[in-house]
Amino acid sequence: MGKDGLWDRIAVMISGLCLVHCISTILFVALLSSAGGVFLDPLVHEIGIGIAIALGMFTLGRGVLDHGYVMPAALGGLGLGMMMGAITLGHGGDHGGAEVIYTMLGVGVLALGHDLNYRATH
Structure with a gap:
């Protein structure tokens, strides 16, 4: 460490x-509605938020x-909280x-929290 x-x-x-995943999901769903079933699977998001x-x-x-x-951790926690809250809204x-x-x-x-954490360490 x-x-x-x-x-x-x-x-x-x-x-x-994750950001690329979100944007690509929107694009793929708009272009190929059949791809939405895979990318919008709640399990993908639940595993992602766990990681x-x-x-x-x-x-x-x-x-x-x-x-x-503490600021980087506080911002990171806020970002995680926003992501967890978003999952509760559901798809569609x-x-x-x-x-x-x-x-x-x-x-x-x-990502800002992680960037600040990186900068504070160096």
Whole structure:
């Protein structure tokens, strides 16, 4: 567990992949409605948020211990909370668009927390 920021860089990369997933889902659903069943499967999002929580607890928690700044962990926690809240909105219906927006905002806030954590460590 060195201070090279490897885990924060991995977490930021995964956040970016989540954002790409969200955007590509919108595009694929718009272009190929049959692909929506795979990309919009709630299990994909539940597994993804589980990985994000575990990685966030590890990297952001370790960061607080390493550099003593709580702000990156607080922002990361806010982003995770936004993502978890978005999952509760469900796909489609009245809240379908809101789920995507809240998820993407949460991913961005989480990535900012990881970036600040990385910068504070270096």
